[in-house]
Structure formats: structure tokens, C-alpha cells
Amino acid sequence: MRVRDFSRPTTLNPDRLFGQVAQKLAVAIITGRVKAGELLPNEDDLRSEISVSRTAYREAVKILTAKGLVEARPKSGTRAASRERWNLLDPDVLSWHFEADPNERFIRDLFELRRFVEPSAARLAAQRRTSADIARIEAAYRGMADGAPYAEATIRADMAFHEAIFSAAQNAALQCLASAVIATLQWSLLLKTGDEVAYIESLPDHEHVLLAIIDRDGDLASARMAGLVIDSLNTTLASLGTHYATETGKIMRIKHTK
Amino acid sequence: MRVRDFSRPTTLNPDRLFGQVAQKLAVAIITGRVKAGELLPNEDDLRSEISVSRTAYREAVKILTAKGLVEARPKSGTRAASRERWNLLDPDVLSWHFEADPNERFIRDLFELRRFVEPSAARLAAQRRTSADIARIEAAYRGMADGAPYAEATIRADMAFHEAIFSAAQNAALQCLASAVIATLQWSLLLKTGDEVAYIESLPDHEHVLLAIIDRDGDLASARMAGLVIDSLNTTLASLGTHYATETGKIMRIKHTK
DNA sequence: CCGCTTCTATCGTATGACTTTATCGCAGAC
DNA sequence: GTCTGCGATAAAGTCATACGATAGAAGCGG
Numbered sequence: 001m002r003v004r005d006f007s008r009p010t011t012l013n014p015d016r017l018f019g020q021v022a023q024k025l026a027v028a029i030i031t032g033r034v035k036a037g038e039l040l041p042n043e044d045d046l047r048s049e050i051s052v053s054r055t056a057y058r059e060a061v062k063i064l065t066a067k068g069l070v071e072a073r074p075k076s077g078t079r080a081a082s083r084e085r086w087n088l089l090d091p092d093v094l095s096w097h098f099e100a101d102p103n104e105r106f107i108r109d110l111f112e113l114r115r116f117v118e119p120s121a122a123r124l125a126a127q128r129r130t131s132a133d134i135a136r137i138e139a140a141y142r143g144m145a146d147g148a149p150y151a152e153a154t155i156r157a158d159m160a161f162h163e164a165i166f167s168a169a170q171n172a173a174l175q176c177l178a179s180a181v182i183a184t185l186q187w188s189l190l191l192k193t194g195d196e197v198a199y200i201e202s203l204p205d206h207e208h209v210l211l212a213i214i215d216r217d218g219d220l221a222s223a224r225m226a227g228l229v230i231d232s233l234n235t236t237l238a239s240l241g242t243h244y245a246t247e248t249g250k251i252m253r254i255k256h257t258k
Numbered sequence: 259m260r261v262r263d264f265s266r267p268t269t270l271n272p273d274r275l276f277g278q279v280a281q282k283l284a285v286a287i288i289t290g291r292v293k294a295g296e297l298l299p300n301e302d303d304l305r306s307e308i309s310v311s312r313t314a315y316r317e318a319v320k321i322l323t324a325k326g327l328v329e330a331r332p333k334s335g336t337r338a339a340s341r342e343r344w345n346l347l348d349p350d351v352l353s354w355h356f357e358a359d360p361n362e363r364f365i366r367d368l369f370e371l372r373r374f375v376e377p378s379a380a381r382l383a384a385q386r387r388t389s390a391d392i393a394r395i396e397a398a399y400r401g402m403a404d405g406a407p408y409a410e411a412t413i414r415a416d417m418a419f420h421e422a423i424f425s426a427a428q429n430a431a432l433q434c435l436a437s438a439v440i441a442t443l444q445w446s447l448l449l450k451t452g453d454e455v456a457y458i459e460s461l462p463d464h465e466h467v468l469l470a471i472i473d474r475d476g477d478l479a480s481a482r483m484a485g486l487v488i489d490s491l492n493t494t495l496a497s498l499g500t501h502y503a504t505e506t507g508k509i510m511r512i513k514h515t516k
Numbered sequence: 517c518c519g520c521t522t523c524t525a526t527c528g529t530a531t532g533a534c535t536t537t538a539t540c541g542c543a544g545a546c
Numbered sequence: 547g548t549c550t551g552c553g554a555t556a557a558a559g560t561c562a563t564a565c566g567a568t569a570g571a572a573g574c575g576g
Contacts, residue, residue: 016559018320040526053561055313058527059320062276066324066350074274074527075569089347089434092324109431112382116432120374173367173438174374176347180431274528298557311530316558332558333538 021052021060023096029069029080030093031100039070039078067093091179102187104240110184111233115226117177118162122209122225123218124169133168134214140164141210149199155189161206165213165225188232192239202231279310279318281354287327287338288351289358297328297336325351349437356441360449362498368442369491373484375435376420380467380483381476382427391426392472398422399468407457413447419464423471423483446490450497460489 028034039061061078064070068085072078087093088106097106125133143157159182166178192198205228212221286292319336322328326343330336345351346364355364383391401415417440424436450456463486470479 018559051561055560055562059317059559062317062320063324066321066348068349072527073569075525075567077526077569083430084433087345087348087434088431090345091326106430109429112429113431113435116378117374124370171367171370172341172364173346173371175342176345177371276528313529313531317528319558330558331538332536333540333556335557 017052017056018059018063021056022063023099025060025064026067026069026093026096027099029064030096034080036080036082039080069093089177089180094179094183097183098186098190102191102240104237107184107187107236107240108233110180110187111229111236113177114181114184115229115233117174118165118181118229119222119226121166121169121171121174121177122213123222124171124174125165126213126216126218126221128170129168129213129216133164136164137161137168137210137213141206144206145203149196150189155186158189159185165209168213184232184236188236191236195235195239198235202228205231275310275314276317276321279314280321281357283318283322284325284327284351284354285357287322288354292338294338294340297338327351347435347438352437352441356444356448360445360498362495365442365445365494365498366491368438368445369487369494371435372439372442373487373491375432376423376439376487377480377484379424379427379429379432379435380471381480382429382432383423384471384474384476384479386428387426387471387474391422394422395419395426395468395471399464402464403461407454408447413444416447417443423467426471442490442494446494450493453493453497456493460486463489 025034025039029039061070061072065072067090068081068087070078071081071085097103125137129137140157140161144154144161147154147157162181162185163178166175166181169175205224209221209224209228212224283292283297287297319328319330323330325348326339326345328336329339329343355361383395387395398415398419398421402412402419405412405415420439420443421436424433424439427433463482467479467482467486470482
């Protein structure tokens with residue numbers, strides 16, 4: 001349970017105390033250890049676990065409030081919010097999900113969203129890309145092609161590839177979904193680690209997307225990206241099924257660096 | 259400058275002090291009064307404007323940190339973050355944008371996102387809707403059809419219509435984008451208030467979407483929703499141009515209730 | 517059995533002191 | 547003259563404490 005999102009430096013500092021408390025509470029909520037009831041039972045527990053002042057605790061709660069995980073109402077208590085309230089697309093919330101066991105339903109939802117969004121992003125990227133964008137995407141692709149299948153550098157390159165496409169789409173709102181897309185990527189990579197075949201086979205697909213973007217062919221870029229996402233979803237769901245069938249805890253996890 | 263998002267109760271309590279401070283700071287950042295430089299000049303100013311303790315101030319900063327608007331680092335200070343870091347799709351961040359002058363670029367981006375996402379949501383809704391979903395969507399449609407064009411109840415019904423469709427899509431990740439879609443709706447309604455013709459004409463489009471969803475015709479629902487979004491964007495951009503040409507400040511704003 | 521009062525738990529706010537961390541500038545060495 | 551390193555310093559972070567307000571529960575009285 002020690003995976004951290006290393007896509008981009010998460011907004012809240014995990015080195016600081018309040019950040020650690022926030023994460024602890026968030027994971028407890030996301031895993032379901034705390035349902036929609038009181039959250040305060042942990043107040044004393046946390047005090048004993050890590051001696052933490054009320055300040056740090058409150059600031060952690062404020063962070064969770066801002067992300068919709070809890071609802072603090074004066075005098076009545078601070079309750080874990082129901083799932084519909086969560087800002088599931090918040091980068092931190094997404095990354096906290098990696099601390100919990102894979103939730104097949106949620107991963108499927110994320111992939112579905114990605115399936116809708118990323119082809120559109122690719123289309124826009126094809127229409128609006130600058131030469132600098134091309135350079136970024138191409139560099140990322142080279143990183144993927146050159147690196148060893150599941151090396152960290154390769155994974156970073158993969159994420160950079162997709163991020164660069166979102167960036168090239170020149171849409172600030174769309175850009176915010178890049179973290180969600182990258183989260184699905186990380187789930188894929190986490191779950192199907194070791195399946196080198198799937199990885200190698202996905203390389204030409206990436207190249208095709210790149211070429212379509214270079215050609216400014218929006219329709220083609222969109223279609224190819226859609227294919228890429230669907231393939232990724234299929235292999236991921238297959239892996240997820242396998243892992244579920246064997247043992248959940250054995251899923252290899254990526255080490256967090258930096 | 260007194261518009262509040264009334265789509266759903268925003269996660270952070272605006273009655274509380276820290277919420278007000280957070281909003282004040284957020285608006286200052288979003289409007290650009292504070293760029294990417296120090297934010298602390300306000301610390302003293304705020305102390306004088308509303309006497310606010312360090313506690314409230316810090317908790318407000320934590321909220322903004324959680325939403326990516328600021329970055330606090332020891333010794334260097336608390337800086338407003340660059341726009342790429344903002345969680346633009348966060349409901350609160352979206353609502354704070356209503357406090358600022360309309361940013362045409364951002365509205366266009368939001369509509370673009372909506373253009374990609376909402377047709378897909380309609381498709382899923384058509385495929386997965388239950389009879390309860392139909393009841394909700396239909397009730398919202400009736401509210402739109404029966405109410406006066408720009409009455410508040412009508413606007414609420416309009417928002418409920420779109421929200422209900424997202425809800426029927428049965429996808430938690432997608433659901434999080436409902437707030438963004440509703441924000442575009444609000445921008446539309448804010449900007450083209452008074453244009454009764456456009457509103458009346460949009461009614462049949464809504465009904466067509468509803469019927470397609472009832473028929474479980476995903477393709478049709480998607481196509482009709484796409485048309486609806488495009489129409490909305492066109493009239494909105496036209497209004498925006500007009501308003502820009504005449505006077506920005508004269509844009510009528512919706513009163514916030516509850 | 518119901519309604520009112522009281523009581524308590526819990527959040528919100530305020531304040532002051534101390535700690536940690538990172539930046540900047542000065543002094544010394546090469 | 548440039549580089550290195552150490553310490554001064556400023557700002558955020560943390561802790562402890564206190565008080566106020568009130569929602570909700572418990573107890574009391576009718």
C-alpha cells in the first residue's frame with residue numbers, strides 16, 4: 001500500500017504533517033474503513049498513533065473538505081461524505097485511490113471517461129499542435145520505445161506522451177483531465193506489469209497517434225487514440241480479473257521516488 | 259460580483275469565516291489581481307479589512323492549496339500558483355469564476371469540454387437509464403417547459419435536466435464533470451438572459467434528447483445532445499461578443515439563494 | 517407521553533510561543 | 547575573482563490553550 005502518484009507533484013505537500021494526516025484520513029475513507037458516519041473516532045486514535053495537534057488535524061480536515069471527502073458541520077461533527085460528493089478527478093483523490101485495493105468499478109469508470117475524452121484531446125492536438133508540441137510528444141515516444149518495458153523511465157515517458165497530447169490540445173479545462181487519464185495509465189501499468197507483449201504491441205499504436213498528429217489529421221488521431229484506449233482497457237481488465245482470481249495483495253506496485 | 263453557484267451546495271461552507279477568506283483570496287487570484295507572486299501582502303490587508311485570526315487565514319490557505327490555487331513553501335512564502343496548476347474542474351473553483359468577469363477563452367474551453375463529454379453522457383444514459391432516471395429527467399423537462407423563460411425555477415430545472423442525465427449514465431468519474439457542464443449552462447444563462455427566443459427554441463431539443471434516452475437509442479441521444487450543446491455555445495458566444503462590445507459590467511447576474 | 521429546559525460534545529475562532537525549513541548574504545578558502 | 551559553506555533570517559508549520567456558539571442529547575416537569 002505504498003504507491004504514490006508521481007505523475008506530477010501533488011499540490012499538497014506530503015512531507016508536512018497535515019499532509020500525512022490528510023492522506024491517512026483520506027485513505028481510511030476511500031478504502032471504506034470509515035463509511036458515512038462520524039470521523040472523530042479517529043481523533044483520539046490519531047492522537048495516539050502520531051501525536052498531532054488540533055491545528056494539524058483541522059488543516060488536514062480542511063483539505064479533505066475542499067476535495068469533498070468529508071463534510072464538517074458545526075456542532076454536529078465531521079462526517080465522511082458519500083461517494084457522489086467526492087471530487088474523484090482531483091489529482092490527490094486519484095492518487096489516494098492507489099493506496100487502496102483496486103476498485104474494478106472505479107477503474108472501469110475512469111477508462112470510460114478516458115475513452116470519451118482522450119480521443120477528443122488527440123483530435124484537438126492534431127488541429128492545434130505547434131512544432132514544440134510535436135517535439136515534446138516525439139521525445140516522449142522515443143523514451144517509450146528506447147526504454148525497457150516496465151522501467152520507471154519508460155513509464156514516465158508513457159505518461160509524458162499522453163500529457164503532452166493534452167497540452168497540445170490547448171484547452172485548460174481539458175488539461176485538468178490529464179491527471180485522470182494518467183491515473184488510468186498507472187492502473188494499467190500496475191496491473192499488467194510483466195506483460196511485455198501487451199506493452200510492445202502498444203508501441204506502434206502510440207507511433208500511429210503521433211504520426212496522425214504530425215499530419216494534422218484530427219479524425220485519424222482521434223480514431224487511433226480511441227483504439228489505443230480500448231486496447232489498454234481490455235488488457236487491463238483482463239489483468240484485473242486475473243489478479244482478482246489469484247491474489248489481490250500480490251499486485252506489484254511501483255516505488256515512489258522524489 | 260455577487261453570483262454564487264447554486265447548482266449544488268458547495269463543499270466548503272461560505273457562512274464560516276475561513277470560507278469567506280478562501281473565497282476572497284480565490285477571487286483575487288482568479289481575477290488576476292494577484293498574479294504568480296507573493297500573496298502575503300494581503301495578510302496585513304485582510305487583518306485590517308476583516309479582523310481575521312491566523313487560524314482562519316491558514317485554513318483558508320489550506321483550502322486553496324487543496325484546489326491548486328496557491329503553493330505555500332516555508333521561507334519563500336505563499337504564492338499564487340500558475341493557472342495550469344488550478345483544478346479548474348473543481349466545483350468551487352468553477353463557482354469562483356463567476357465572481358470574475360467572463361473569461362471568453364475559459365468559457366470556450368469549458369464548452370469544448372462539454373461538447374466532448376455530454377453527448378457521451380447522454381449515450382450512456384440512454385443505454386443504462388432506469389425508469390427512475392427517466393422520471394427525474396422528465397420532471398426536470400416539465401419544469402423547464404412550464405416555467406417562465408428565465409425564472410429561477412426554470413433555470414434550476416434546466417440544470418436538473420442535465421444533472422439527471424449524468425446521473426443516469428452511472429459513471430462516478432463522469433459524474434464529476436456535471437458541475438463543469440452546469441457551469442457552462444450558468445454562463446449561458448447569465449450571458450444571454452432576456453433572449454427568450456433562444457430559450458424557447460432550445461426546448462424541443464431537450465425533449466428530443468429525453469425521447470432518445472427513453473427509447474434507449476444511444477446514438478440518437480448522443481447526436482441530439484451534441485446539437486444542443488453546439489447551439490448553446492453559438493448563442494452564448496454571440497451574446498458574449500455583444501456584451502463585450504457594449505459593457506461587461508451590465509451582464510445581468512442571477513441572485514444566489516439558499 | 518410529550519414538550520421544555522439544561523447540558524454536553526464539537527466545531528469555529530483567537531492567541532502566543534516555539535520549531536522547522538529554505539533562502540540569502542557574508543566570510544573565508546582556493 | 548570565484549567558489550564554498552555556514553549562519554542569520556523570515557516565513558510557514560506546529561503545538562497548546564482558551565473561549566464562544568450551537569446542534570443534539572439527556573433529563574426534568576407537566
